[in-house]
Amino acid sequence: MKQFFKQNHKTDNSIRQMLRKRKSPMLITGIVMTSIVLLFVLIGLIVTPYDSEAMDATSKLAGVSWKHLMGCDNFGRDILSRVMKGSATTLFIAMGTVLIGIAFGIVIGAIAGYFGGLADEVLMRMNDAALAFPSILLALVLISLFGTGRYNIILALGIAFVPSFARIVRSEFIKQREMDYIRQAELIGVHPFRIMFVHMLPNSARVLVSSLLIGFNNAVLAEAGLSFLGIGVQPPDASLGRMLSEAQAYLFSRPGYALCVGGTLIFIVLGFSFLGEGISEDAKG
């Protein structure tokens, strides 16, 4: 019996196998772009070319130059430094959002999918009611209750993201519940929670990773949208969405400002979406 588990584990261990296989060009592009983003953000956490808050009256709205690679904003702050800090804020919020979403999503989805019956019915009804709202609208409602600021945004977006994750985990668990290895485990009397989180969860990793990346992208876009509306991250915290709304006012005189900030946002989202698509493509063939 033990051997059976071991073998099963080996053939199904998706992530290790995935890393050994030849990778699709999309996956490689995704890995490269995401690494660049992470490197950019990590460097920004340690050192930025200028202080992201320092205002310099002489270089207000300065253009692109060797001194300021992306120019300066309306307060004379170095845009590159602010983009580095802002990307870090955005990624931090997206990560927090996805963590809350996936943690609660896994628990709710696992219970609903594994046990079925009444638990499934009750949890999924509640889930459907929440899914009836577009997530950005749900987040908007929650923010109007909690208030603005980076931790409230994480909480609001995180809660808004739980239903979609719960749905994915549930359907994956329903599929696995019928598989032979789970039947075997049930027969020898493994505790349901051990089956759910030690046996089924690792085998759902592949599906979860790609939906995690999609969720991450949605979180990045949602945070940027909320900050753009002025109800996300509050100044002096830099955020890509907030910078875009500032840049919009100087669109005619300094289009480069909006382009640099928006370009960074697109680069981040594109990298993670290539990564996600590459992983699910790799999983298929």
Next chain:
Amino acid sequence: MKFVLKKAASLIATLAVVSVLVFLSFEFIPGDPATSLLGTQATPEKVEALREEMGLNRPVAVRYLEWSVGLLKGDMGTSYSYHIPVKEMVGDKVPITAALTLLSFCFTILIALPLGIYSAKHAGGKFDAAIGFVNQIMMAVPPFFAGILLTFLFGLVLHMFTPGGFISYDVNVGAFFAYLIFPAIAIALPKSAMTAKLLRSSILEQAGMDYARTAYSRGNSTSSVLWNHLLKNAMIPVITFLGMALADMIAGSIIIEQVFGIPGLGRILLTSIANRDYPVVSAIIMILAIAVNLINTVVDVVYHMIDPRIKQNG
């Protein structure tokens, strides 16, 4: 017919749950509306008098009933900040947001269907690859940034419209729709990229099925199989997606309204959130919830009519 009734019942149930949640969440929010209206200088007697006047001293259940019955009758309460009926503030904004959403939806279909069908028909070709590449980028562009780019390109460089020069529908309907074209495109671009991609893969999936091969083997041309056999089946997942996309566009229009300076529901929602004007916030949220759920129900019914085989639970 039975299906329609069942769906209508579940729509009403969902909206009832949503209305209770919306009412309760603004009920338990920290801070007393009467105090925040009068400011910190107010005497306790004044606050008490205002609470009585606003009806805040009565039980929660009674106030919920009053609020929801009022909502059904079209009476949405009185704004805290402007002291006028919410209906007056919100009523003439609904057509603006509705027009923007519908226009975006039309653009999405107009852009996505030809692109999706074309790239499925020429799958593996140069144009298919090019469309796929552009689609991938389009999906990563947030609508508000697309809006900024469109403002810059068509508004400031090409002078095809005046950014911020919104004209209301009761002044000039033609100019109203003309101003909404670019905002609608900004909302439609990422959605149409997703729709085109879904349609392409859906058509290709159908093309791999036995019935498609049979149709070919009977001497039908590629186009004939595509238009007469594949498309009908391939549209089923696309319709579901479009329904969700339409609901998403309502939410997306809140952000786009801000980019283009359109005084729709989104703008009042944001100022009301900032002013803590809860009667207005809850009224707008209920309007949006009703719209979104109504769309979802209609999509389900249409879906059922297209393909009665599909058994849906709920």
